[in-house]
Amino acid sequence: MKPEATHALERLMQALLGEIAPAVQPPYRQASVSIQAMMLLAIREEFDRAAARRVEENRALRMLFGDAVKTVTDAQLRERLATAAASDDASLRVPELEAGNRTLRALLIELHTHVEGLESAEARRIEAAIWCELSASTERRKLSLGPC
């Protein structure tokens, strides 16, 4: 058995914060080292979930797009949504998942803008679903050190 990456990052953070930072001068450098320790904690959290949260979010966005296709009145946007809904993550490598996520989130902005301009009950339903997804997206990205 070997130490997990998350464990190693946590230990590095503890060493930086508890042992190294107090010995660093001047105070500006000390604060900078402390921030780097906090970054290691954030990296530890992100390392643990990096692929999972992107896979989960990309899947949720594709489902949302598939659900929204019949409500959208712009033919070009409808086609792009349908294409995105039918797509899949080709790889589980984080940079590729992230690239896919950015494409999907850019399309989400277009969809959100479009449905805001529609007056049907169905548009309101899709809009509510978008807000739900946006809320979930902040939960997926939440860091324990954040103020809220």
Added chain:
Amino acid sequence: MCRWERAAWHGRGAACQNARAVSDLERRLAAYLAPRLPGARAVEVSGLERIHGGASRETSRFVLRYEQDGLCLERRLILRRDPPGSLIETDRRVEFAAYRAFHGTSVPVPEALWLEEDPAPLDFPFFIMQELSGFESTVPKLLSPPYLQHRAKLGQRKWTILGEIAKADPAQLGLVGVMPPVALDSCWQRELAHWEGVLDEDELEPQPIARALIRWLRRHPPPPAQKLAVVHADYRTGNFLFDEQGEIRAILDWEMAHLGDPLEDLAWGLGAVWQWSRDGLAGSLLPKADAIRIWEQSSGLAAEPSALLWWELFSCVKGQGIWVSGGREFQTGANQDPVLCMSSWMMGNSQDRAALALLGRLA
């Protein structure tokens, strides 16, 4: 030489280079200040040390010593120098003017002394001001004894002083002309357009929540500003100096100051992203309703709830603009301060959550 030894050697080399750079800067500072101190001789600068202070300037403290009229004099000063990259791009002339305008008023600020916009003396534009030493500014200090017991008093002072800023007449302060004017009914448009532009330029990834906010803000414009006020624009816990008796000794970081709607400042300071104490207290100091009441009493202005909500949501767009800009600076290498990266990760998401909470959309 193995990899570890090389790293240590590079580390020692960097430390030596840094010491040489500090020494060089001290020498150049002394050369700059000497002709600006009439009758002074043996002008010497020492103890130059970088400190945290504001998002858009490198801030350092130093000691200035000189002889004048047979006396040996010493002054502790602050150097605010433009860095190559920062969280926000701001005009140092405006910041300098704001310090000058409020010095000696009911709004406590350090005395601003010299402004230099020519990069020749110190490589970048800069200004120098008085150092107020012996006080604290950080949130961890605020949330620890002996300061913790004074949070309510500090909150009272914080929002009273903000009311004083809102009440002040920019023309009487000499700030009209230094800060671009804006019509009362256009304050919101100018600020929103500015921060939308920052997002357009600097975002590294799509920002669906900030973009939704911008559309909401345009669909629900606020009423015209009640008056044209000086807006500090980063008035939050962390940007003032406080003492052990719960008194605020100086309001700092005027780098984004401008003329605008006074509700902008009130809303910014109430933001959930500044509630580090996680106990629901605005600025980790007071209940939100108390903060608003104190500000209304001090300013003589009203914080109409729907107008205040508009500015609170706007603050989330502005905040996201700041975090996104810092992230880009770090990503491109323009500024390697880790606080920029950390802010981009942590504050960016918290800012989105704060926005969703204000809209009643946070699950």
